[in-house]
Amino acid sequence: MSNALVPVLAVVGTGLIGGSFAAALRRVGQAGRVLGVGRNPASLQRARDLGLIDGIADLSQAAAQADLIFLATPVGALAPILQELAPMLRPDTLITDAGSTKSDVARLAREILGDRHTQFIPGHPIAGSEMAGPEAADPMLYHGRKVVLTPFEDTPGLLQHRLIRVWEACGARIALMTPEAHDRALAAVSHVPHFLAAAYMAQIIHAEDADTRLNLAGTGFRDFTRIAAGSVEVWRDIFLSNRTAVLRELDGFDQALQALRATLEGDPDPAALEALLEQAALARRFWGGRSQM
Template sequence: MASPPLVPVLAVVGVGLIGGSLTLALKRSGAVGKVLGVGRQLKSLRRAQELGLIDEVATLEQAAQQADLIVLATPIGAMASTLKSLRPHLRDHTLISDAGSTKVDVVSVAREALGDRIGQFVPGHPIAGAETVGPEAARADLYDGRNVILTPLEENSVSARERLIAVWEACGARVMLMDPATHDEVLASVSHVPHFLSSVFMWQVASSANSDQRFALAGTGFRDFTRIAAGSPEVWRDIFLSNREAVLGQLQEVRQALDQAEQALQDQDGQALYEFLERAALARRFWASRSGLQ
């Protein structure tokens, strides 16, 4: 007799790129039995069903009553109400996780919403590109070789933690454990601050008197530097508000670096400018050679 799958019934709340790729990856590895899809837009859920991302459309109540694992792949701003709706119907063995880009805030929201069931919530964050959206964008290989961070709570049992690790490994991902505050600082640094700076820069160019002329002469460097600024304003507003302290802290450090570099330029200090540019260039080239992201 075949052993039961790792997750007999999975429910995904928000079946877009992140949630849909999770279901495809788990189906690919035979790690999931049935997949329930929950969401605000029935049309989008029907499309997800046609695409084979989910097996059935469900409500939050049905998800809480039937699923062994519920993954929230919604904007962070929607998590409080989602968890509150799930809570009264949760079974004892059901685990909940999420894919939110910040963790301190999500953990706080989850504690508030889940109360004494907080031990069933294992916070997570898959680090995977999100430039495309919707069920059509989902891919079974999205998480292959990518990092997924879990920030387990002290209330999580060892088995809860290990089940979540196994789920993400079944998706092809590499799981890293971290505390929520470290996660938020690191993500503020390498994800949120670049988005903030790219958007500030794009805003400044677009607001200039001769923006048409500037845009006409913008080349490939501009293209790369501003690509992230095209991201969803709703999603990123939520991320910045949710990770406000850490983002402001990192921006402060970037400002200090900017002060130094600008002073070198102001002083026409070619040697200091060169050393600053060289350190940045060497670090970027070293990162590219190790990350696999050219």
């Protein structure tokens, strides 16, 4: 029997997130056998060729063999996966996910798994890239990054500790939150920024001189719009599943934008414009320095 934290790991979705999770645990010798599960045979074979997984399995095989099942799929795909896993799930198998929203995931787990929902601990690693596929897998993706876990009130402490140890083996730092608090915070610092980057790119490419604008764009534009290149399927599901919080944040952003715009309309107000810009600049500098601590 393997002495690894996870003797048998099943990764559902072997792209950037799932592949990196497997690679991170393998790097530190904490994953024994790794099974890959997915809907794309070519992607699974590529993950196997890259050494991310040892074998290819279906959900029934994963449920029968795995000690930990890591769901690295779009949030919209979780319901049918949980429905298929539920009747075959071993009582000692732990399930977690990597979805960017947590309230919907927690609700689905309760509805579909019933009394066995305590075997599921919703999670969200705050890490990623615009890259996709098994080739994008990086064993250091989670090193030094935060991973939010939103356990249920009745989640057994031993299971929670077990998952924390697994993530810490990947080099991650753990934060515990409620699903609702997670979704509010992520709407502000992740979901709405992506929404705005996508909207801005759409505005640029529909301009008559789009080619000229893009040819003149520098690193600031590239940094601002980089996240718009992310998986369309993943982000569609994020926006729909967290729409209430996203819409609330968009309302707040609209107020801030209107206040800034007002300093330019009519008789421009240089002092008010400078004050708003200074406020934003100081906040960003302070956060930037603190985030490196």
